[in-house]
Amino acid sequence: MEQVGLDAAHSVTLWGLFMQAGFVVKLVMLGLIAASVWTWGIVVDKTVSYGKARRQLDSFEQVFWSGQSLEELYRTLSDRQTSGMSAIFVAAMREWKKSFERGARSPIGLQMRIDRAMDVTLSRESETLEARLGSLATIGSAAPFVGLFGTVVGIMTSFQAIAGSKQTSLAVVAPGIAEALLATAIGLLAAIPAVIAYNKFSADAGKLTARMEGFADEFSAILSRQIDEKLQPRAAAQ
Amino acid sequence: MKGSLATSSALHALVLTWALVSLGSPESFDVADVEALPVDIVSIEELTQIQQGDKKAELKEKAAPVPTKKETPVENAENAGDNDVDLKNLPTPEEKPRDIETAAAPEKAEKVVQTSDSKPAEEVKQEEPASEPSTEVAAVAEAKQEVKPDPKAEATPSEEKPTADPEAEALPDKIPLPEMKPKLETKKSETAEKPAEKKVETAKAETAKTPDRKKDEKKKQEKASSMNETEFNSDEISALLNKEKAAGGGAKRSKEQAALGGKKTTAGTKLTMSEMDALRGQIQNNWSIIPGMADAQDVRIKVTMQLDQNGDIIGEPEVTAEGGSEAARRALAGGARRAIMKSRPFKGLPPEKYDAWSEVVVNFDPSQMM
Secondary structure, eight states: OTTTTTSSSOOOSHHHHHHHSOHHHHHHHHHHHHHHHHHHHHHHHHHHHHHHHHHHHHHHHHHHTTTOOHHHHHHHHHTSOOOTHHHHHHHHHHHHHHHHHTTOSOHHHHHHHHHHHHHHHHHHHHHHHHTTHHHHHHHHHHHHHHHHHHHHHHHHHHHHHHHHHTOOOHHHHHHHHHHHHHHHHHHHHHHHHHHHHHHHHHHHHHHHHHHHHHHHHHHHHHHHHHHHHHHHHHHHHO | OHHHHHHHHHHHHHHHHHHHHHSSSOOOOOOOOOOOOOOOOOOTHHHHTOOOOOTTSOOOSSOOOOOOOSOOOSTTOOSBSSOSSOOSSOOOOOOOOOOOOSOOOHHHHHHHHHTTTTHHHHHHHHHHHHHOOSOHHHHHHHHHHHHTTOTTTTTSHHHHHHHHHHHHHHSSSOOHHHHHHHHHHHHHOTTSOHHHHHHHHHHHHHHTSSHHHHHHHHHHHHHHHHHHHHOOOGGGHHHHSOOSOOOOOOSBOOOSOOOSSOOOSSTTOOOOHHHHHHHHHHHHHTOOOOTTOTTGGGOEEEEEEEEOTTSOEEEEEEEEEESSOHHHHHHHHHHHHHHHHHHOSOOSOOGGGHHHHSEEEEEEOGGGTO
16 A cells, blocks of 8 residues: 555556556455446446336237236246236236135125235336336446545545655556546446446336236226126125 | 346446556656756856967866976975076067157256156056056066165155056056167267177166066166265266166976966955955045935945055045045045045955955945945
């Protein structure tokens, strides 16, 4: 650390700057690089998963509105791993089946139970969609400050070294400051994509959730109609 | 998530590698490679204290006198030359015999006879500037040497010098008196041979050069003047005259190649600043300036004086004042003159540098002395 700004042959390459940095600054840089890796990991993951979710929603909606029997659809989907709308559909159908097969007495209670099941699934699904978006937000807001901290520490040590070396030529001052500024650069490099990605993915997640909510409402209306249709003859028969 | 993390890591590794390789080192600023301009501080002394040497010699670093031919007869000679006696002066070139018009004005000769008492001193004085062949400094040194031991000149310098000098300087080539004497001779004793006279003349003109000759001459002059008092025998003049050819130059033998540059070691001396300040300080100590004098700030005093080897002033110091009001100028110039007269003789001047302080110019700024 004492050598900062002292050795005559300063390398001003990125690697040289990194290696010349002090311990704290190095730690900050490494942490910021890790944050950047994490950010881009989330970006890749979310891009892929949102694309998949959108495609699934599209295909499910297509199948759902194709006029296929709900029983059949349920039978094909129930033994599969489901997500998104299909998960909501399966949850609602499961609740329907359970209540109806055992002979539910109150149509209002059945409706409520189905809605609850769908809500739970919907919230679970949207949670999955929005998972790790929070860390993007954190990185986006905190990384510049972390980088700034690294810069401040780097410049501090650099100035201490300059005070020790008792000379102030720009050639002595410059490498230490450049190396310290590298920390801010890395912080910004991590923060900017994180902020952009967070904004984009939270908007996407909102859209997908809205679509699923819309489906859940529609399906709830369909099931409610079915309940009425199925329970009415029973009531009339009694 | 693992897959995407791996993807991200791979991406970062790629980008970082690319950055490390291609962003390696930013190009250094292209500082224009301006060649440093070498600056030598050359003092003006190198020009003002330049020494004269052999004009035909080739240019050399070190100034060296013309090589001598004879063996050294004097042990610790200091000045280079072919002389038998070590003399400070430069060797004088032999003058060609001149034709002398015998039909010179007779009144002048008469005048000479009439003023024979003050003649020798005057004569000597007029000769010096005319016959000096080389630098000014050398001439001044001679003048001082001559003035000191001469008992007759004692009375004359303050009265006659100021008047005699300008005349001599104005007409350096016309030396009336040395020619006058032979004319006297020719007038009165026509039997004397012309070429012999000419030789005598030239010899006389040259004798003014060296102190040794000077002494001889002075003796002779004394004799002459005593003779004038009693009886002037023109036939004996040629016997009295020193017929030895005058020659300057030292006795030290030089074997170096002649070079452009002076041979006199005494020519390049000058007073150091501290010596100048000592001189100035002696004057300032005796100078009482009336404080609060109007316009005294702008007055600049310049004192020119000639000093003998004891530090005493020869003649009157020339005090010139510039700037300020007329009254202030007069008052300060008078004060300066009084201060100079009070502080004489000046002490602390190195005798070996007499050439440099034989004539001194001292400038004063009265505003700095209040």
